[in-house]
Amino acid sequence: xxxxxxDPGDLVQVLDEDGAVVGELPDIGDETIxxxxxxxxxxxxxxxxAVSLQRQGRMGTYPPLSGQEAxxxxxxxxxxxxxxxxxxYREHGASFVRGIPLDQTLLYWxxxxxxxxxxxxxxxxxxxxxxxxxxxHATGAAWxxxxxxxxxxxxxxxxxDGATSEGDFHEALNFAGVFDTPSVFFCNNNQWAxxxxxxxxxxxxxxxxxxxxxxxxxxQVDGMDPxxxxxxxxxxxEKATAAAPPDSGRxxxxxxxxxxxxxxxxxxxxxxxxxxxxxxxxxxxxDPIPRLxxxxxxxxxxxxxxxxxxxxxxxxxxxxxxxxxESVARPLPEALFESVYETMPDRHHDQLAExxxxxxxxGDEVFFE
Amino acid sequence: xxxxxxxxxxxxxxxxxxVRDGLYTEMSADEDVIVMGEDVGKNGGVFRxxxxxxEQFGDDRVIDTPLxxxxxxxxxxxxxxxxxxxxPEIQFSGFxxxxxxxxxxxxxRLRNRSRGRFTCPMVIRAPYGGGIRAPEHHSxxxxxxxxxxxxxxVVMPSTPYDTKGLLISAIRDPDPVIFLEPKLIYRAFRGDVxxxxxxxxxxxxxxxxxxxxxxVFTYGAMTRPTMEAVEELAEExxxxxxxxxxxxxxxxxEAIVESFKKTGRAVVVNEAPKTGSLAGExxxxxxEEALLYQEAPVNRVSGFDVPYPLYALExxxxxxxxxxxxxxxETVEF
Numbered sequence: 213x214x215x216x217x218x219d220p221g222d223l224v225q226v227l228d229e230d231g232a233v234v235g236e237l238p239d240i241g242d243e244t245i246x247x248x249x250x251x252x253x254x255x256x257x258x259x260x261x262a263v264s265l266q267r268q269g270r271m272g273t274y275p276p277l278s279g280q281e282a283x284x285x286x287x288x289x290x291x292x293x294x295x296x297x298x299x300x301y302r303e304h305g306a307s308f309v310r311g312i313p314l315d316q317t318l319l320y321w322x323x324x325x326x327x328x329x330x331x332x333x334x335x336x337x338x339x340x341x342x343x344x345x346x347x348x349h350a351t352g353a354a355w356x357x358x359x360x361x362x363x364x365x366x367x368x369x370x371x372x373d374g375a376t377s378e379g380d381f382h383e384a385l386n387f388a389g390v391f392d393t394p395s396v397f398f399c400n401n402n403q404w405a406x407x408x409x410x411x412x413x414x415x416x417x418x419x420x421x422x423x424x425x426x427x428x429x430x431x432q433v434d435g436m437d438p439x440x441x442x443x444x445x446x447x448x449x450e451k452a453t454a455a456a457p458p459d460s461g462r463x464x465x466x467x468x469x470x471x472x473x474x475x476x477x478x479x480x481x482x483x484x485x486x487x488x489x490x491x492x493x494x495x496x497x498x499d500p501i502p503r504l505x506x507x508x509x510x511x512x513x514x515x516x517x518x519x520x521x522x523x524x525x526x527x528x529x530x531x532x533x534x535x536x537x538e539s540v541a542r543p544l545p546e547a548l549f550e551s552v553y554e555t556m557p558d559r560h561h562d563q564l565a566e567x568x569x570x571x572x573x574x575g576d577e578v579f580f581e
Numbered sequence: 582x583x584x585x586x587x588x589x590x591x592x593x594x595x596x597x598x599x600v601r602d603g604l605y606t607e608m609s610a611d612e613d614v615i616v617m618g619e620d621v622g623k624n625g626g627v628f629r630x631x632x633x634x635x636e637q638f639g640d641d642r643v644i645d646t647p648l649x650x651x652x653x654x655x656x657x658x659x660x661x662x663x664x665x666x667x668x669p670e671i672q673f674s675g676f677x678x679x680x681x682x683x684x685x686x687x688x689x690r691l692r693n694r695s696r697g698r699f700t701c702p703m704v705i706r707a708p709y710g711g712g713i714r715a716p717e718h719h720s721x722x723x724x725x726x727x728x729x730x731x732x733x734x735v736v737m738p739s740t741p742y743d744t745k746g747l748l749i750s751a752i753r754d755p756d757p758v759i760f761l762e763p764k765l766i767y768r769a770f771r772g773d774v775x776x777x778x779x780x781x782x783x784x785x786x787x788x789x790x791x792x793x794x795x796x797v798f799t800y801g802a803m804t805r806p807t808m809e810a811v812e813e814l815a816e817e818x819x820x821x822x823x824x825x826x827x828x829x830x831x832x833x834x835e836a837i838v839e840s841f842k843k844t845g846r847a848v849v850v851n852e853a854p855k856t857g858s859l860a861g862e863x864x865x866x867x868x869e870e871a872l873l874y875q876e877a878p879v880n881r882v883s884g885f886d887v888p889y890p891l892y893a894l895e896x897x898x899x900x901x902x903x904x905x906x907x908x909x910x911e912t913v914e915f
């Protein structure tokens with residue numbers, strides 16, 4: 213029986229809070245499991261450094277991901293080569309797994325447009341800030357893949373618990389259900405939409421159960437259990453690209469990954485204003501990194517030495533990314549205009565000339581005093 | 582390239598038939614072009630703009646969607662990014678607002694925010710404008726919303742010939758186009774339309790009547806009462822030049838300025854609410870580029886700054902030939 217065929221409130225778990233195996237392991241090689249551990253450690257360390265950069269005034273507002281590594285890394289590793297990813301704005305870990313360089317993510321939050329230029333061979337959509345809007349893009353792209361006969365391609369879309377209150381979420385899942393799009397809707401339910409708790413977003417007992425109304429399966433997974441996340445996402449992706457429609461294949465799935473953000477919504481808010489320390493501690497006991505570490509140690513995949521090597525490597529890589537991002541020069545004014553249309557219209561040439569005339573006369577100081 | 586045979590023939594079509602002909606031509610030429618929207622399939626669109634396309638191209642290319650405007654435009658973003666060329670229809674321009682977030686936050690910005698990695702070539706078609714005795718929310722002319730948004734182009738044709746040629750240009754354009762169709766004149770008259778493919782360039786105005794006393798700038802459905810006024814005044818000895826802008830973003834600054842330099846006087850006619858409408862932008866272009874040629878204040882004949890009324894009042898609201906005639910006369914006599 214597919215792990216997807218279960219009550220939407222029946223939480224899928226492979227590892228318990230101590231990393232002991234309590235469910236069926238996914239079909240996954242040891243190498244991938246260690247890579248997932250490495251990527252989670254990297255995401256955590258990246259996050260810590262990014263928050264610190266913001267505090268030091270070296271970066272703008274930044275949305276931390278700490279606590280949500282398993283959901284991101286587990287699901288991103290489940291994607292196949294032809295699959296696309298549609299992130300919201302907190303999935304730096306998943307984007308990294310899919311090929312977005314760390315320094316590019318930093319550049320985006322440092323205010324550089326170039327940070328949003330996804331490398332040509334990477335099928336990840338740029339960050340979507342307006343809540344839930346990307347769910348429709350994911351449905352549309354999945355629909356297009358289906359119409360073009362690209363049957364091996366599925367689209368994974370991330371969004372938060374707050375996004376499920378938006379109209380676009382409804383329209384995206386509704387279209388997906390009606391047109392059998394190869395979609396996996398992945399809700400990072402981290403319990404809080406800035407300061408508003410999950411139970412104020414919906415009176416539904418679970419978010420997963422909303423899928424029932426759209427005519428497809430919804431499943432809750434322990435979003436702080438990377439192996440459970442991988443397993444559920446993999447099955448949903450296989451279903452999305454299965455070759456036997458309409459009964460068993462090519463249908464969307466809604467995954468609700470139950471998790472917690474340990475930090476603030478962004479560096480601009482203080483979570484102690486709206487939630488109790490006791491609640492945070494309760495969730496910290498589910499921290500995905502020690503769980504996977506414990507599992508890996510038990511299986512002989514990691515030991516003190518290899519963990520230390522990973523820590524050193526991750527520290528170096530993040531430091532390099534920061535150095536690289538900070539060494540990028542301020543973009544020139546033409547970057548304002550060059551990508552708005554394929555061909556720059558006359559009025560853009562005029563407007564650019566206006567800036568250039570001021571620069572020629574006064575230098576850049578007139579803009580940056 | 583078109584797979585259709587060249588006939589060299591023309592047919593006499595209404596404006597809405599020219600929409601359909603343009604869609605048919607591009608769908609025949611390019612299998613990535615798809616039409617989607619509410620009632621566009623079997624029903625052929627509530628104005629019959631997509632009539633017969635479903636029979637010709639089938640379910641996968643002429644798609645009846647659920648009733649959800651944001652869903653239509655938002656999924657079209659994903660489709661366009663994946664390589665299709667969607668032509669979503671919004672049934673009336675007054676129903677575009679649920680899709681407004683998708684249009685301004687993503688359709689208009691995708692190329693810029695991804696630095697060209699992803700693009701959003703699509704044509705969002707919608708009938709706009711008043712005068713058809715329609716129910717509430719069916720008569721608005723809100724092109725300024727879209728012209729205000731960088732990354733979009735906004736086209737508003739007024740003849741069957743231009744409609745087909747501009748629609749083909751819009752579908753082939755690498756950037757997203759809002760294509761607003763003057764539903765008041767969907768069937769008001771016929772015009773010769775080549776059966777073959779041809780294009781009318783986006784961003785180019787055309788002179789409907791040459792004159793030397795005053796320049797009258799207009800577009801879309803307002804070309805009709807404007808032409809009526811201009812022809813009536815010609816009999817009285819006022820020689821007005823009438824420019825049909827055809828595209829409101831980008832505006833054809835050169836055509837506006839060139840005509841104004843010749844006449845030194847201008848009237849702008851549109852049916853949008855006056856404040857914040859394109860009429861103000863056209864006036865500003867004249868001020869910026871031809872002030873020293875100016876003989877009279879620029880006169881704006883627009884809709885009033887009120888919500889579009891129910892139809893018992895719409896004849897007071899919409900600019901008509903009498904209002905336009907008066908404005909032109911005052912401008913010439915200033």
